[in-house]
Amino acid sequence: MARLPLYLRIAEESLRAGTATISSEELARAGGINSAKVRKDLSLLGSLGTRGTGYDAASLVMAIDEILGVTRDWPVVIAGVGNLGRALVNARGFFTGGYRLVGIVDTEPSLLGTMVGTSIVETFEAIEQRLASPPAIGVITTPAEAAQDAAQALVRLGVRSILNFAPRFLEVPSDVHVRYVDLSMELQILSYHATLGREDEQHDVASVSPIRSVASKVQGS
Amino acid sequence: MARLPLYLRIAEESLRAGTATISSEELARAGGINSAKVRKDLSLLGSLGTRGTGYDAASLVMAIDEILGVTRDWPVVIAGVGNLGRALVNARGFFTGGYRLVGIVDTEPSLLGTMVGTSIVETFEAIEQRLASPPAIGVITTPAEAAQDAAQALVRLGVRSILNFAPRFLEVPSDVHVRYVDLSMELQILSYHATLGREDEQHDVASVSPIRSVASKVQGS
DNA sequence: ACGTGTGAACTAATTCACAGCA
DNA sequence: TGCTGTGAATTAGTTCACACGT
Numbered sequence: 001m002a003r004l005p006l007y008l009r010i011a012e013e014s015l016r017a018g019t020a021t022i023s024s025e026e027l028a029r030a031g032g033i034n035s036a037k038v039r040k041d042l043s044l045l046g047s048l049g050t051r052g053t054g055y056d057a058a059s060l061v062m063a064i065d066e067i068l069g070v071t072r073d074w075p076v077v078i079a080g081v082g083n084l085g086r087a088l089v090n091a092r093g094f095f096t097g098g099y100r101l102v103g104i105v106d107t108e109p110s111l112l113g114t115m116v117g118t119s120i121v122e123t124f125e126a127i128e129q130r131l132a133s134p135p136a137i138g139v140i141t142t143p144a145e146a147a148q149d150a151a152q153a154l155v156r157l158g159v160r161s162i163l164n165f166a167p168r169f170l171e172v173p174s175d176v177h178v179r180y181v182d183l184s185m186e187l188q189i190l191s192y193h194a195t196l197g198r199e200d201e202q203h204d205v206a207s208v209s210p211i212r213s214v215a216s217k218v219q220g221s
Numbered sequence: 222m223a224r225l226p227l228y229l230r231i232a233e234e235s236l237r238a239g240t241a242t243i244s245s246e247e248l249a250r251a252g253g254i255n256s257a258k259v260r261k262d263l264s265l266l267g268s269l270g271t272r273g274t275g276y277d278a279a280s281l282v283m284a285i286d287e288i289l290g291v292t293r294d295w296p297v298v299i300a301g302v303g304n305l306g307r308a309l310v311n312a313r314g315f316f317t318g319g320y321r322l323v324g325i326v327d328t329e330p331s332l333l334g335t336m337v338g339t340s341i342v343e344t345f346e347a348i349e350q351r352l353a354s355p356p357a358i359g360v361i362t363t364p365a366e367a368a369q370d371a372a373q374a375l376v377r378l379g380v381r382s383i384l385n386f387a388p389r390f391l392e393v394p395s396d397v398h399v400r401y402v403d404l405s406m407e408l409q410i411l412s413y414h415a416t417l418g419r420e421d422e423q424h425d426v427a428s429v430s431p432i433r434s435v436a437s438k439v440q441g442s
Numbered sequence: 443a444c445g446t447g448t449g450a451a452c453t454a455a456t457t458c459a460c461a462g463c464a
Numbered sequence: 465t466g467c468t469g470t471g472a473a474t475t476a477g478t479t480c481a482c483a484c485g486t
Contacts, residue, residue: 456476464465
């Protein structure tokens, strides 16, 4: 289920805040969703909650860690050294847990050998030679025109999962999983809602509780 | 509908390629979805297609442009000057069409006055003074801790739509629309699928047509 | 009491299948 | 003949509502 990472994040935050136990209602509020949905989702990981009390945050984190394999080792290769590729390499919070950058690839000759973060840009051949075992995940941050070639090269490397930021559908073998993130599409979807007026709200919390203090200084912290 | 930007992109590509007409089957293949879904979606923009022929790419582009308001003017403010904020400012393809960067905001004093792309980083107060009309869209690329404050400040500026990259649910008035993009969550979802083996495929095209030439040189182009 | 776990009801989304028009 | 547009059927996802354990 695609919401497990959300619950994981909230449970971790709860732990950091010193709260040992968290109810489905609290998880729902922090995630902007319905509490029944939270319980349905969590119930299919087994019975983790205690009736009358809620969920133990630590057990919840461990259970979701286990399912997602977040603590396992996930070697990641990035294909495409553009603004976005560079940002991901340097962004705090992207390579967390077991997600570990093992290589950066580009086809542009002038970029080969240059440093991006702590990695050196290389060719697909070079990385294939260098790595003992194939990377698990490939991230595509190339222009759209190069994305399909990059995908095929990543599959050849042994990648089983691809995160594609290029605005292009990828044809890959059926056992390779692809997720698409198209940033310009996100803007267009936002303006669609702004254009056609409001229809319905995703997050019931938002419509129930208006923001607390609009007048308060917000950039001072 | 959230798939309209996808159809827009494909229709535009089709036009650029010199193809004046495109069928639901072609749109479906290029988008990795089902052709019936394409027809259902497009039918509720009115009858744009010609039976026996397909859709006229140019009319399709115009119709979707109209609905999404892509050609209208959309002033955008970015809050948060980190790796991602900088990448978005400089990324080709993010600020296209009517989406126009009108300001960059941060609370970190040392960043104020510095250049990012062609913009100068300023405070929320400064931008409020400077802009004649409120920006339509806000993009949050701050750390999670600062995201809620940034959201409130953006709403105060008059923003009606927010694209939030911070891993945090935002409480905003119900007439403000928020979309969430959590990049580390994307990695976790990918590894979830890799961990629990394959279940079903999203894109039927992928399972029907294996990639054409795995053995071909892919990074040579 | 309180909050989980879950059948049942409901709502939304997808896919089928085909009538109807170019 | 080919492809759209769309009712009908199907499937998925969400929400309700409450029995049950603690």
